[in-house]
Amino acid sequence: KTNEMSVPKFVIRLLSQAFVSVKNVHKTVISQRCIHTTNVHPRAASTNVSHVHAEGTTGHQLPSDLLSPEEQMMKDSVARLAAEKIQPFVAEMDRTSQMKPEVIQALHDNGLLGIEIPAEYGGTNSTFFVATIAIEELAKVDPSVSVLCDVQNTLVNMLIVRLGTEEQKRKYLPRLATDMIGSFCLSEAESGSDAFSLRTSAVLDKGYYILNGTKVWITNAEHAGVFLVMANARPTAGYKGITCFIVDRETEGVNVGRKEDKLGIRASSTCSVTFDNVKIPESNILGEFGKGYKYAIEMLNSGRIGIAAQMLGLAQGCFNHAVDYTRERKQFGRRIYDFQGMQHQIAHVATQIHIGRVMMCNAARMHQLGLPVVKEAAMVKYFASEVATLTTSKSIEWMGGVGFTRDYPVEKYFRDCKIGTIYEGTSNIQLNTIAKCLEQDKLAGC
């Protein structure tokens, strides 16, 4: 896949529309970024004079992590929901490895499970960027809840919105927006990173495809009402036989296995799903026959940005707890935050989180504009999972002994972050992808 140099005309139109719609962003939005940054005072004297040279240009180039007032409202709403309706259950859900139905209900009631679904199908009618922010805010409180929201929005919903026939959209989107969870089934016991060597088969028999095989590591499987299953309907064509099928949970032969007993994100259900002679009508093929591999690759981009958002939210949530503690805890007559050694470590971690966040916002905005983001999505997923690992590990150290106990929340974030370097493409796979993109950049003369 080449990294195009020329920007298509429709993208230019989208870009100009994007700038027109944000022209009302003014100092108020800047002044709202009070939590992570020092007080940004637009009128303060500055040594930065680059704006002087930009006087002649017409378009406003805004920072990618600057939120429009609407995006800020969405973020505040999710933050409030997470603090009031999810926070009280986090420890219990982790202990019992069980997502509370009230939590899923709260997500549905607030439109969080149908963010990009258009209003005509009962969805929230919002953007990919807003979905990214929602995933991030949820992860600050509970990464398990965040991943449920991520899979639903970036994988399940978007596959149906982009590829579904009108009939399929009418059947599934309203339900996904209001009361149904979906799962995406690709991995198998023998095919993880080597995804396209999958062996679940789909054999055509009198207008029906008969599915046979077992999928593993399926997120949301415990609660899912619908599964998007990648099966090979023409093994002789290799990966070009992989087709995406919509499978209702109630279909005979579908069996959801027991939950995995995991180190982290325990409240998120992860099960194997077995398909035993499951009869699927041809009308349940999503998109085109044999194009499943292509759809999976395309969806991975938004999926990766979503996981990056989860990892960065996780890092920030953990960081906030730990640093607040350092402001309270005193040793040798001072707050431990006041020791320079601590400040240097904290500042370093804060910088890494900020880098990740800016990368994430940038990739999300690029994706929304239709620009290719293969390299950027891989970079941000890889980077964000590393940042989460660093942040959680350091956070436990900063809190000392109490950080090591279940009574305090940081050990959970430490356990939760580990999956970040593994799922939706391991770090090694991300690095492969980045290297491939660099090769293509070189060939294209970038």
Added chain:
Amino acid sequence: MSGIRVLVGCKRVIDYAVKIRVKPDKSGVVTDGVKHSMNPFDEIAVEEAVRLKEKKIVSEIVAVSCGPTQCQEVLRTAMAMGADRAIHVEVDPATYDHLQPLHVAKILSKVAQEEKVDLVLTGKQAIDDDANQTGQMIAALLDWPQATFASKVEKTNGELKVLREIDGGLETIKVRLPAVLTTDLRLNQPRYATLPNIMKAKKKPLVKKTPADYGVDVTPRQKVLKVEDPPVRQAGAKLASVEELVAKLRDAGLIPT
């Protein structure tokens, strides 16, 4: 049109969770770059209006806020909660610093008259100045009955039956419409602005006006001389006996020797 028309007053204040800091020059508190949100009591007022609309008692909800441009965020939240449209009465930041409840009450009563509303709903007080004056002043200016510190509202025929929280306990009164109500904490639990409703609120109309449009003069009549932190609380002392207490009180000159 049989439904009641409601005007809800919403104030943008520093968020309740933020630790307030006094400016070094003692002219006020730090507001620049600080997180702001809708006054919690006004959120309760918006919620009550929306619930009355869901019960088909209210037909239209107009949200209004006086202040600088940022007030529009609070109005968008009100519309995302269910208000039908919003009016932003723009006051520049310098004037806003000295805006008093009487100014706001004059503006809101003019708005209420122009919008021909039957009910003005607002929080009992704002969490920044704790004035607890605006609602009452609006009622006086309009010569309407008032029911303040409402913790329950019911409609009975052409009247409202309101349960008030007062110092002595609870009081139930009836007010005839049009009326002014101010909300207390236990009236309701405000809803979230759900994401779909935030999207829908974008299409709802928000009109900008000025105090001059309503013929109200907002020149300050008061001047804030100084704002200070309250004195740091001194530690107390535990005493062993009543005699010791009496002795200490005598030493402090608080009781005669």
